[in-house]
Amino acid sequence: MSRKLLETDGRDWVQRGVISEAQRAQLLTLYPTDDAAIGLLPLLGSLLVGLSALSVVAANWQGLPELVRLGLLLGSLVAAYAGGEYFRRRGNGSLGMGLVALGLILFGASIVLTSQLYQLIGYDLTGLLAWAVAGMGLTWLYRSRLLFLLTAVISGIVQGYNTGQLGAFSYLTAIGTALGLGYYWWRRPDALLGGVLAGGLLWQAGLLINHLHVKITWFFIPAMLIYALGDWQADRPAGRALQGPPLAAAFLFTLGLALFGESDFYAGQLRAPLGPYLAALAAVLAVSLAGKQRRGRLGSATDWLLLLPGFYFTGGLPLAVATLVVLYAYSGSVLVRAHQEHNPDRVTLGTVLFVLTTAVAYFKLTWGFLDKSLFFLLGGLLLLGLSWWLRRRAARTLATSSVPAAPPSASQP
Amino acid sequence: MSLSPPLTLVPAGPAAGTPPLPARHRRWLLWLVAAQVLFVLGVAVAGYATAALGRTITLRTEPVDPRDLLYGDYLRLRYQISELPGSLWRGAAPPRRQQAAYVLLEPRSDGDFEATGIYPEAPTTTGRQAVLRGSVQEVWRRSLRLRYGLERYYVPETMSRRRRQRRRLRVTISVAPWGQARITQVDTLRE
Numbered sequence: 001m002s003r004k005l006l007e008t009d010g011r012d013w014v015q016r017g018v019i020s021e022a023q024r025a026q027l028l029t030l031y032p033t034d035d036a037a038i039g040l041l042p043l044l045g046s047l048l049v050g051l052s053a054l055s056v057v058a059a060n061w062q063g064l065p066e067l068v069r070l071g072l073l074l075g076s077l078v079a080a081y082a083g084g085e086y087f088r089r090r091g092n093g094s095l096g097m098g099l100v101a102l103g104l105i106l107f108g109a110s111i112v113l114t115s116q117l118y119q120l121i122g123y124d125l126t127g128l129l130a131w132a133v134a135g136m137g138l139t140w141l142y143r144s145r146l147l148f149l150l151t152a153v154i155s156g157i158v159q160g161y162n163t164g165q166l167g168a169f170s171y172l173t174a175i176g177t178a179l180g181l182g183y184y185w186w187r188r189p190d191a192l193l194g195g196v197l198a199g200g201l202l203w204q205a206g207l208l209i210n211h212l213h214v215k216i217t218w219f220f221i222p223a224m225l226i227y228a229l230g231d232w233q234a235d236r237p238a239g240r241a242l243q244g245p246p247l248a249a250a251f252l253f254t255l256g257l258a259l260f261g262e263s264d265f266y267a268g269q270l271r272a273p274l275g276p277y278l279a280a281l282a283a284v285l286a287v288s289l290a291g292k293q294r295r296g297r298l299g300s301a302t303d304w305l306l307l308l309p310g311f312y313f314t315g316g317l318p319l320a321v322a323t324l325v326v327l328y329a330y331s332g333s334v335l336v337r338a339h340q341e342h343n344p345d346r347v348t349l350g351t352v353l354f355v356l357t358t359a360v361a362y363f364k365l366t367w368g369f370l371d372k373s374l375f376f377l378l379g380g381l382l383l384l385g386l387s388w389w390l391r392r393r394a395a396r397t398l399a400t401s402s403v404p405a406a407p408p409s410a411s412q413p
Numbered sequence: 414m415s416l417s418p419p420l421t422l423v424p425a426g427p428a429a430g431t432p433p434l435p436a437r438h439r440r441w442l443l444w445l446v447a448a449q450v451l452f453v454l455g456v457a458v459a460g461y462a463t464a465a466l467g468r469t470i471t472l473r474t475e476p477v478d479p480r481d482l483l484y485g486d487y488l489r490l491r492y493q494i495s496e497l498p499g500s501l502w503r504g505a506a507p508p509r510r511q512q513a514a515y516v517l518l519e520p521r522s523d524g525d526f527e528a529t530g531i532y533p534e535a536p537t538t539t540g541r542q543a544v545l546r547g548s549v550q551e552v553w554r555r556s557l558r559l560r561y562g563l564e565r566y567y568v569p570e571t572m573s574r575r576r577r578q579r580r581r582l583r584v585t586i587s588v589a590p591w592g593q594a595r596i597t598q599v600d601t602l603r604e
Contacts, residue, residue, distance in 0.1 A: 062486070062569065070457055074450055081446045088434075103446075110453045116567045118460025119596040130452050137445050141438050167511050167550065 003031035066117060073110040080106055097146050104135055104150060125170055128158040132173060136180040148193050152181060152200035159204045169211040174204045182229070189238030198226050198245040215272040220307060223249055224284045227303070231291030239295075243303070250306045251330065251353070257311055258323040258360050271312060281307060302333035320364045327357040335390075339397045347394045351387070358386055463595045467587030470518060470526045470543050473602070476579035487565045488599075490584065494518070494528045494545075495564075498556050504533040512549045514559055517542060525583065531557065535592075546592050566596055 010024045080103035088096030111127040135151030155177040162170045205222040223246040233239035310322035331353035338346035475491040515535045518526040551558040585598035
C-alpha cells in the first residue's frame with residue numbers, strides 16, 4: 001500500500017469508522033516518506049558537474065597527449081567502479097549500481113577510444129567481446145537487473161556491429177548471451193528480465209537469419225526455442241514474459257503477411273523448404289509441450305496456433321485467407337482462454353487482437369470491390385458492433401467471476 | 414485488513430535493498446576491474462608494439478574525398494590494393510565472401526607496395542616481400558574487393574584539415590610480426 005493512498009483516503013476511513021485516528025497515525029508511521037526525491041537533487045547536481053567535465057575533456061580530446069588520454073579513461077573507469085562500491089556500502093544502492101553501470105559503459109568507451117588513438121581498427125571482435133564478457137561477469141557478481149539489461153543491450157550492439165561492419169556472425173557472442181544471461185534468468189526468474197532476454201536473443205536470431213541469407217521463416221525456429229524455454233520455467237509470470245516477444249514477433253509477421261503478402265515480391269526469401277521446416281518446428285513443439293505438461297500448463301498450447309504455417313499458400317487471396325485463419329485461430333483462442341480463466345488483462349489483449357485481425361480481414365477482403373464510402377461506413381459499423389459485443393461478453397464474464405468470490409486458483413495455469 | 418503483523422516488514426534501515434557483496438565476490442570484483450584496466454592497457458601496448466616492432470610499408474590510396482571530415486573525424490581510405498584482379502587469387506577453391514585473405518606485397522620501383530598474389534592461407538615471404546591480412550568483401554567476375562581493417566584514418570588535430578581537392582594519399586603502415594597492422598603516417602601525394 002502506498003503512503004499516498006493512506007494520506008488521501010485515511011480521513012475517510014476514520015470517518016466511516018473503519019480505523020481510529022490513532023490507527024491512522026500508526027499506519028502513516030509505517031510508511032515513511034520516500035527520501036528518494038530528496039536524494040535526487042545531489043544526483044542531478046553531480047550529473048551536471050560530470051557533464052561539464054565531460055564536455056571540457058571532449059572538446060580538448062584530440063589536443064591531449066596520448067598518455068593523458070589513456071590515464072583519463074582508465075582513471076574514470078576505476079573511479080566509477082570504486083564509487084559504485086563505496087555508495088553501495090553506504091547503503092545508497094541505486095546510486096551505487098548506477099556508478100557500476102557507468103563503469104561498464106566507460107570500459108566499452110575506453111576500448112573504442114584507445115583503438116582509435118592507436119589507429120587499430122582491426123577486424124577481430126576481441127575488444128567488443130571483452131566488453132560483453134565484463135558485463136556478464138558484473139551481472140553475476142552484483143545480481144543486478146540494471147546490469148543484466150545493460151549486458152543484453154551490449155551483446156546486441158556487439159552482434160550488430162559484427163554482422164553490419166565486419167560481415168560475420170559471432171556464434172560465441174550469441175551462445176554466450178543465451179547461456180550467461182539465460183542461466184541467470186533461469187535461476188532468478190523475473191518478468192522484466194524475461195522480456196529483455198527474449199528481446200535480445202530475438203534480435204541476434206534475426207541478425208543470424210539475415211547474415212546467413214536463409215529463408216525468413218527459419219527465424220521462428222530459434223524464436224520458438226526461446227518460447228519453449230519459458231514453458232520449462234517454474235515461475236509462471238517470468239516464463240510468460242519470456243514468451244511475449246516471440247509471440248509478438250509471430251503475430252506481427254503473420255499480420256504483415258495478411259496485409260502485404262499478395263505482392264509476393266519477396267516470395268523467394270520467405271518460405272523455408274516445407275519438410276525440414278515442419279520437422280524442426282515439430283521438434284521445438286515437442287520440447288514446448290513436454291515443458292507445458294511438466295508444469296501443468298497444457299492449456300497454453302493454443303499459443304502454437306499462431307505458428308500454423310499458413311504462409312505456404314502462395315499468391316494473393318489464398319495467402320491472405322490462410323494467414324487470416326491463423327490470426328483468427330490465435331486471437332480467438334486467447335479470448336476463449338481469457339474468458340475461461342476470468343482474466344481481465346487477457347480479455348483486453350484478446351479483444352485488441354481480435355479487433356485488429358477483423359480490421360485487417362475486412363480491409364483485405366472488401367477493399368477491392370466495395371465503393372470507398374460504403375467500405376468505411378460498413379467497416380466502422382463492423383468494428384463498433386464487434387467491440388460492443390466483445391465488451392458485453394467481457395463484462396458478463398468478469399461479473400460472474402466476482403460472484404463466487406475468487407475461484408480456486410489451483411485450476412489456473 | 415489485519416494490522417498486527419506488518420511491523421516486521423518495515424524496511425530496516427536504508428541498506429535493506431542492497432546487501433553488501435560477500436568477501437569472496439568482492440575479491441572477484443577486484444579481479445574483474447583489474448582485468449578491464451589491463452585489457453585497455455593491452456590495446457595501447459599492442460598499438461605501441463606494432464609501430465615499434467613492425468615492418469614498415471607504404472601503400473597508395475585512391476583519391477580521398479576531403480568532405481569526409483565534415484561528417485566525422487576520420488577519412489575513409491580506399492587503397493589501390495582494396496580492389497584486385499581475380500587472376501591474383503592463388504587458392505585451390507574459388508574465393509568466397511567473408512573468407513580470410515592474405516595479400517602478398519612487393520615494393521615497386523617508387524617504393525610503394527603492390528599486390529602480387531592473394532592467398533587463403535598465410536604465404537611464406539622472402540626478402541622485401543610483406544603480407545597483409547584482410548578479408549574478402551565482394552567477389553565479382555574479374556575482381557575482388559578486400560578489406561584490411563585499415564580503411565579508417567582518425568585524423569589527428571596536428572594534421573592540416575584544410576583540403577580542397579581530392580588527392581591520392583601515401584599511407585605508411587606498420588605490420589607487426591604477429592600480423593596486426595596499423596597506420597603510422599599519412600602523406601599527400603603531389604601529382
